[in-house]
Amino acid sequence: MELKYEVSGGDFTKAGYASSAVKKVLKKLSVDPKIIKRIVVALYEGEVNVVAHAYKGTISVDISPERIFIRIEDEGPGIPDIDLAMTVGYSTASPAVREMGFGAGMGLPNMKKNADELNVSSKVGQGTTVELITNLN
Amino acid sequence: MSNEQFYHALKVDEETCFGCTHCMNACPTQAVRIKDGVAVIQSEKCVDCGACLRVCPVDAIYIEQDDFEQIFKYNIRVAVLPSVFIGQFSRQHTAEEIIDVVKGLGFTHVVPGEAVVDVINEEMLAEYKTDREKPLISSFCPAIVSLIQLRFPALAQNIIPLKHPAEATALYYKQLLLESGTSADQIGMFYVTPCAAKISALRSTDKETVVDGIINMNFLYNKVYHVLNSKSEPNRNSEVVLPYYTPKVMEWSLTQGESKHMEGRCLAIDEIHNVISFLERVENEEVMNVDFLELRACDQSCAGGALMSENRFLTVERVHTRANRIQKSGLKVEEVKQNHLEYVREHLKIGEVEPRQTMALDQDMGKALKKMERVRSMMCFLPGVDCGVCGAPNCQSLAEDIVMKKAHLSDCGFLQRMMEKTKKLDPDHSIRIMEKIWGKDRLDKDCKKKGAKYEGL
Structure with missing residues (x-):
């Protein structure tokens, strides 16, 4: 089953919409609450990344009894050095974003921590794609 | 995960209900359906918050209660009376006067439902120092505990597994009576409830209780109100300080009653929809670094319980006023003795709150x-x-x-x-x-x- 959500850049009030919607679905599918929590936390970080850095993005979630595959694609500035972006505490967030309590440099590291597999690819000036895989068995 | 049948105190009077859908639309857990022209509450989804009862235009939704006359089966009849009961009466009636009327109706003893909150508070603070996942969530409101089990299963482990103050108080008071030589079969413990959720919590088959019966608070309020208002002479005695009624005991069931006695970053949230939207964010880890959550299903907490008769804002104000007066009087309130607090402490823990996967x-x-x-x-x-x-x-x-x-x-x-x-x-x-x-x-x-x-x- 596939779910799709649009995310618009800059609108922090809407960040969390997709993660809450996915959470609702996973609860109905009797996925273990602990696994739901990891997925939702990782996805929320992903949503915030799009809102904080990109112009717009799409989230697609593919659910099967074996695994949950999430792809977050955005149109945005891209990440020049992915290894650096994966470093805890490293952040390129604007002062305005930090002011709102985001941009602590925990986004990607926290996503990695909460997923079984994390793939990040990016083209500077075009955008970033993040894939999150959570195995259910 | 358990699949047992759940007891609910909320019932639909099928004769009165005409299927208007108000309750169906108000239910925060979508537990109501209309069948054959009447509302049907789906037991596995209901958390006993009472939202349906509040919106019913014809009072077709009611809360089951035990027959009041049953108290007379016992020689010693104890009313475990939440402090919000007294808060419903204006200041011209002293707490002593109100309690005397309650006794006049047949009870031999009256004890505030929050008498042992000091020891509960201590245990909650001790939990703060353990590695239990934060935010800690209070187990005070049974509707919230059910809501979390049902809708926020991942947060069930955050609930501090302690007995409700009323149950713990009943346990204490029964012990006190037993020590004074009363035999157990002569003692009847009766809890006066401000809501449906506490009835269901006490009646759940998986929990042991010392409470022998439950009286709905509105029933008792009407009786007491009638007696107080038919008295020709208002009580002229100045307020005396009654045992157990410390400001903390009186205010515990109000919003911030618990949170202001906890450590770290504490939040108090009341009204079930407010609680749901906040827990959504907690579950997503959008809300970080909060140590303790006091969550209550009713607006203004127990003052807004479905079985409360007086306006909830007046009740809150009156409870605070009475508590302040006790505080200012400087008089020493007789409290639960240390050995009894230890007895309660030993019996306070309950099993971990388990999620219910009924969604x-x-x-x-x-x-x-x-x-x-x-x-x-x-x-x-x-x-x-x-x-x-x-x-x-x-x-x-x-x-x-x-x-x-x-x-x-x-x-x-x-x-x-x-x-x-x-x-x-x-x-x-x-x-x-x-x-x-x-x-x-x-x-x-x-x-x-x-x-x-x-x-x-």
Whole structure:
């Protein structure tokens, strides 16, 4: 089953919409609450990344009894050095974003921590794609 | 995860209910459906918050209670009385006077329902220092505990597993009486409840309780109010300080009653919809670094309980005023003795709160996924206006009921029109479907219904 959500850049009030919607679905599918929590936390970080850095993005979630595959694609500035972006505490967030309590440099590291597999690819000036895989068995 | 039947104190009086859907739309867990013209509360989804009872225009939803006369089966009759009870009376009546009236109705002893909160508070603070996941969530409000078990299963482990203050107080007071030489079979402990949730919590089969019976607070309020107001002489005695009634005891069940006695970053949230939207964020880890959550299902916490008679804001103000007066008097309030606090402490812990996976469409994920896909395809056809004509609160609930084999697509009023147009449904058949949901004769003219020409005649 596939779910799709649009995310618009800059609108922090809407960040969390997709993660809450996915959470609702996973609860109905009797996925273990602990696994739901990891997925939702990782996805929320992903949503915030799009809102904080990109112009717009799409989230697609593919659910099967074996695994949950999430792809977050955005149109945005891209990440020049992915290894650096994966470093805890490293952040390129604007002062305005930090002011709102985001941009602590925990986004990607926290996503990695909460997923079984994390793939990040990016083209500077075009955008970033993040894939999150959570195995259910 | 447990699958036992749950006891609920909220009942529908089928004679009075006329299927107006107010409760169905108000239920925060979508637990109400309309069948045969009356509201049906789905037991596995109900958290006993009482939202349905509040909105019912004809008082068809009621809270079951034990017969008051049963108290006389016991020689020693103890009322475990929450402090908000006293808060319902204006300051011209002293707490002593109110309690004397309660005793006059048949109780031999009255003890505030929060008498042992000091030891509960200590245990909660001790939990703060353990590695239990933060935010810690109080187990005070049973409707919130059920809500978390049902809707926020991942947060069940955050709940501090302690007995409710009323249960702990009853335990203490019974012990006190036993020590004074009273035999156990002579003692009857009666809890006066401000809400349905506490009844269900006490009646749940998986919990042991020392409470022998439950009295609804509005029942007792009416009796006490009547006596107080028929007295010719108002009580002129100045307020004396009663045992146990410390400001903390009095204010514990109000909003911030617990949170202001906890450590770290503490939040107090009341009213079930506020709690739900906050817990959504906690679950997503959008809210970080909070140490303790005091969550109450009712607006203004227990002062707003479904069985409270007086206005909740007045009750809150009066409880605070009485508490302040005790504080300012500087008089020493007689409290629970240390050895008894230790006795309560030993019995305070309950088992970890376990999640209840009743939200799921199927326990098997593969099957649940198939059902979810069917729900999503049906949502393509359902109108999405959430009109309730099918007897479910919204299109999503109807679609889920259908995959659970509890409803049919033809229950939808909009789809019936389309099916009639394409000759897939006979108009007589759709009338029969409507009558099954809304009751026979529901489609007939009735000038006595609410708002109609001869209403009430």
